[in-house]
Amino acid sequence: MAYSTDLTDAQWNAPRGLFSPRGRPGRRARISARRKVNAILWLARTGAPWRYRPRAYGPWGAIWQQFRRQLEYKTGWYGTELVVADRWFASSKTCSDCGVRNGEPKRGQATWVCPSCGAKHDRDLNAATNLARWPTLQLEAAA
Numbered sequence: 001m002a003y004s005t006d007l008t009d010a011q012w013n014a015p016r017g018l019f020s021p022r023g024r025p026g027r028r029a030r031i032s033a034r035r036k037v038n039a040i041l042w043l044a045r046t047g048a049p050w051r052y053r054p055r056a057y058g059p060w061g062a063i064w065q066q067f068r069r070q071l072e073y074k075t076g077w078y079g080t081e082l083v084v085a086d087r088w089f090a091s092s093k094t095c096s097d098c099g100v101r102n103g104e105p106k107r108g109q110a111t112w113v114c115p116s117c118g119a120k121h122d123r124d125l126n127a128a129t130n131l132a133r134w135p136t137l138q139l140e141a142a143a
């Protein structure tokens, strides 16, 4: 397995010391850290949904755990807080202009028009806008 987004041996040498050569103590890692990092890079660089990742990178759960660990490590490093939205938050279904929850945009549909207010949305930008507001919405809902 080799994809154009994979780290070369020289690129992997810099961060490799940050990863334990083994998984949990007493257990041998089934999927190498390098493979998981390559999967994350593939996802970030292609912009493809998780479900389209090459199967050769391994199971979704292992890649996701690695991604979460890296985010937690980086936010800790920079003294910031990692805010994790509820997994069922409808970030792509909700209109970021009027807040009305619509049906799921069709697969492969990059843009959509809100049937309630007529706003035209880029699917990913709309989801990102909603996710950026998620912490504020939680505070408002709790008040």
Ligand SMILES: [Zn+2]
Pocket: 095, 096, 097, 098, 099, 100, 114, 115, 116, 117, 118, 119
């Ligand atoms: Zn709307």
